[in-house]
Amino acid sequence: MSLIVDHISYIYGKDTGTPIEALKDVSLSIPDGQFIGIIGHTGSGKSTLMQHLNGLEKASSGTIYFNGEDVYEKGYNLKNLRSKVGLVFQYPEHQLFAETVFADVCYGPKNLGLSKSDCELRAYDALRKVGFPEDLIFTSPFELSGGQKRRAAIAGVLAMKPEVLILDEPTAGLDPKGRDEILTQIKKLQKEENMTILLVSHSMEDVAEYVDRIVVLNEGKIFLDNTPKEVFRHYKELEEIGLSAPQVTYIMHDLADAGLNVRCDVTTVSEAADEIVRALSR
Amino acid sequence: MLRDITLGQYYQTESVIHRLDPRVKLLGTILFFISLFCFSNPAGYAIALLFLAAVIITTHVPFSYMIKGMKTIVVLIIITVVINLFMTQGDVVVEFWKFKITKQGIVMAVQIFFRIAMLIVGSSIMTLTTTPNHLTDGMERGLRFLKVIKVPVHEIAMMMSIALRFIPILLEETDKIMKAQLARGADLESGNIFKRIKAMVPILVPLFISSFRRANDLASAMEARCYRGGEGRTKMKPLKYTSRDAVAYLVLFAYMVVSISVGRLDALKIM
Structure with a gap:
């Protein structure tokens, strides 16, 4: 089923001296199995929007429908929503607390009231899916490297078997290799488990290769919502709001300006290489 | 969830009180506290209340915002007032079961209520109008004389x-x-x-x-x-006194003289 965001606005600090309108009339429809990149500058409201999707924040106006049910309705089971819409926070390794990685990953399923064996099965499964090294699952999470901690924390959310997985900047602070590994693994989850994935990032470069659709947020409003190709066509406007298209977009535009007959709507480096070869071999 | 705690928080706005030197506000708060404990008749409290109201209006901080952070302390005030109401010895006014309310008890309870309430409002005015950095700067400068005794x-x-x-x-x-x-x-x-x-x-x-x-x-x-x-x-x-601060000290001095001299007049005493 799907997640529908219906005209939500969110104001925080209402009764302090400086209220901030973090979201302004945002509407989104998120169908099953889609991989969506949520892009925006710092403070554009991306994280706030994501926290609305699993009911951690409540919109000041507007509503959210999950599988056809209004999540703000009285008596709606928010705990259930949170298990179905998994949210991996920014720097999720800061939420690790248990003595072993395994116990930490078990925390989510345990909260769902599952039996011990079910919890452990899910934890193994989740750790395997994120590619966590098997010989480390009974060590303390505080002895791991940054990338391993990140994987353990993502597994902690995956173990709840969510239908929708939201990741807030999952690659922040990782080296390029770690970044590519995590993103590839997330893509695999979408393909193999038919999971809906929302990936929050401030970098087009990161998401261009992986996503089916890009939503650009700017100052709490949806600025663009389309396929990567269409979004990158607006690269000049993106620059005006402090974002940029992937480097290949610029290279292809420059090549086209220089007289080479190439298409400018490629999104990945390999596509760009093919396109240049094609243009040159003619 | 945790954003509701306003006690000890800075409230960003533009006012004369905000721009005062932190030393003035620190000393002012301390003197105000001292004055509260010098009164022996209701007139003193009335003057203190008027003074406090005037300061609150000048700070431009909404009164509702100031009060909101104090919900947690209400319990403390109630307990203190109730204890004073029932535990003070003197001329009995009302008596039921094991409890006695005395005339002295009522006077004491009212007095304690005003003291605590004004203490809290007074100190929250200081923190609401002074950034924490300013406050510690003021404290460092104001207490510099203690260095002599190796503090x-x-x-x-x-x-x-x-x-x-x-x-x-x-x-x-x-x-x-x-x-x-x-x-x-x-x-x-x-x-x-x-x-x-x-x-x-x-x-x-x-x-x-x-x-x-x-x-x-x-x-x-x-x-x-x-x-x-x-x-x-x-x-x-560096912290520097301006004419604004001099005026504030004068107002403070005037308040202290008037409130304490009136507040200690025996003629205005209730008991």
Whole structure:
């Protein structure tokens, strides 16, 4: 089923001296199995929007429908929503607390009231899916490297078997290799488990290769919502709001300006290489 | 969740009180407290109340905002007032079962109520209108004379400003960790007290770890910038008295003289 965001606005600090309108009339429809990149500058409201999707924040106006049910309705089971819409926070390794990685990953399923064996099965499964090294699952999470901690924390959310997985900047602070590994693994989850994935990032470069659709947020409003190709066509406007298209977009535009007959709507480096070869071999 | 705590928080707005030198506000608050304990008749409290009201109006901080942070202290006030009401010996006015309310008790309770309420409002005016950094600056300058008897004034002030600076950071961090664990299905609100305490572990452990990490980072950052304590250290914006502060001191002096001399007149006493 799907997640529908219906005209939500969110104001925080209402009764302090400086209220901030973090979201302004945002509407989104998120169908099953889609991989969506949520892009925006710092403070554009991306994280706030994501926290609305699993009911951690409540919109000041507007509503959210999950599988056809209004999540703000009285008596709606928010705990259930949170298990179905998994949210991996920014720097999720800061939420690790248990003595072993395994116990930490078990925390989510345990909260769902599952039996011990079910919890452990899910934890193994989740750790395997994120590619966590098997010989480390009974060590303390505080002895791991940054990338391993990140994987353990993502597994902690995956173990709840969510239908929708939201990741807030999952690659922040990782080296390029770690970044590519995590993103590839997330893509695999979408393909193999038919999971809906929302990936929050401030970098087009990161998401261009992986996503089916890009939503650009700017100052709490949806600025663009389309396929990567269409979004990158607006690269000049993106620059005006402090974002940029992937480097290949610029290279292809420059090549086209220089007289080479190439298409400018490629999104990945390999596509760009093919396109240049094609243009040159003619 | 935790954003509702307003006591001790700075309220950003434009007013004369905000721009006053922190030393004036510190001394003013202390003198105001002293005055509250000097009165022996209702007239003194009335003057103090008027003075406080005038200051509140000048701060441009909404009164409702000021009061909102005090809900937690209401319990304390009620307990103190009730204890004073029933425990004071004297001429009995009402008597039921084992309790006696005396004339002296009523007077005492009312007096205590006004004292505590004004103490709290008075101190929150200072914190609402002064940034924590300004406050510790003021304290450091104001207490500089204590250096003579080897009190490490600068170090104390530095520790205070770091502690104050960390309050909002830790609140934010707690909020974030709470949300992260809620997203993993944590249940913090139901169950008996033991269950709730157990449910706090996944929040407290990461919070402790992050505080240590932050403290460590801060210490390294300070060391990297060659921080060696207060010796020979200068300020980018040294505190300087202006005419505004002189006026404030005069107003304060006038208040002290008038309120205490009127507040101690025996002719206005109730008992």
